[in-house]
Amino acid sequence: MVRSYILLLFCVCCWGSNFVFGSILVNEFPPILLSAMRLSATSLFLIGYGWYFKKMGQLTRRDFLLLVPLGFVGTLINQASFFTGLETIDATTASLVLSLAPITVAVLAAVFLKETITRKMVIGSLIAMVGIFFVVGKSGGIKPSIGMLYILLAMVSFAISIIIMRKLTERIDPLTATVYSTVIGSSMVIPVALIKEPITHVSSHPWAWVLLFVTAILMQGLCGLIWNVQLKRIGAGKASVFLNLQPFVAMVVGFLLLGTPVTMVQIVGSLLIVGGVVLATGFKKEKSEASSGKPVTASGMIQKLPKVNG
Template structure:
């Protein structure tokens, strides 16, 4: 597959993920948040496993791999989607989408803490810029007292997902990330379902009252955003590398803002625009994407110079 084709695929994935924030807002407004999330993740896991089965990629896990999958399920699926579903019920689509844009920066921080990655000046500046952007978004110009319960939960959601990427990176040495994704979604959906039975006793009754539009949004979110989106992104990441793929994540909060305006009629505030600019700069610097692109460009120039000198 040509790089240009991969770039087009990544562009559409980011658009789907950005609009999916609006979809989640609509779903948690119509159904019990944790209950509908458990069914959405279960549906996604069935799609992923069906695709992998057709590709003959499904196999039993080793004892060590099972440990990674269970830990990844708790962080990447249970904690991430629990906090996200509940958080989106109490915050705006625009705020939620912008805070989720911190993913690459938080992943970089987790790598520094747990993988002993070095922190450069540019990465440090990127981290500061990213968190400055979050301050503008959640405070909305009124100070920290205006931080909402939903904003905090969305932040916890993306933090738990970033931590899970460390486990996924370690497990990827022997386990196909796509297969790990399928198992994590399957195990995580079951755990979320039992949590919903405790936290939302009447959650199952809301499923019978859902509208046809609500179920259409449910299917779109489960199949295209969660299942196909994650599989396609992991595939693209393996072909062009993490630095180039990470740059496209900058489009995620942008499309979340567009979705907020188009589908739920939210008004974008100046503080959110400022916050988006800070996060955009923060992700580009803090994720290491800028440094990797610079090193790659420098390496190509040096290689070109050596070749011309010959």
């Protein structure tokens, strides 16, 4: 369980910094075309990963009934709305809107996956959300805009994709689900990008292309794979609580890379966010149980990434 939390924390740190990197990249590339190029790089990485480890499972027609909607909602809608929204609102505000994802996922998981919403999860999530408002407090409030609507759509589509992915991984391996859903989503985004945003207005800076491909492989490819494996391990509701950390990470990365000032109020908010996540996930309790020598059940076994056969 501790390993799962560390891996989820790694994913959220990468995704939180993605707000800052995404804001930089949309100044260098058209948003839909940027999404298409990143997804293409991600797809090639995942296909190569699956081929190398020989872990690609067989699919049935029933699997595609979930994979196609997952690719459409979790990839086309999510990526297009995310980068389009970042054209008009700042990274910190976007991270605040997306911080609604944990409670959205928890409700959807309770309805569609019959997962339990515990009192600790509710209290911890509320504490974390209070901290989130402290973190973004220096911006002077949140003003409705078309960009915010796009980010809200990105949040809802992301929450829905988590539920679909959790349902899908009950039937097939997380690696197989991740690869096929990404490839299907990419095949939907690329035609839209080529029609709406021809390949003319792209960056001439080499660093922008390096940043594009590195973030695609790391944040969408590797982190997506790790997240989906751990999603099957601990459940959608509990995993989504870690998403509350994204505004905190966006604030830190913004300070380190862009020099965005950090106030004492934001530091207090950050402590509330971290404390809320720790409470909601029950990290201390599970850690103490692991160290007490109690037997670990099959549901408590750590899911690892695929290893090379032989």
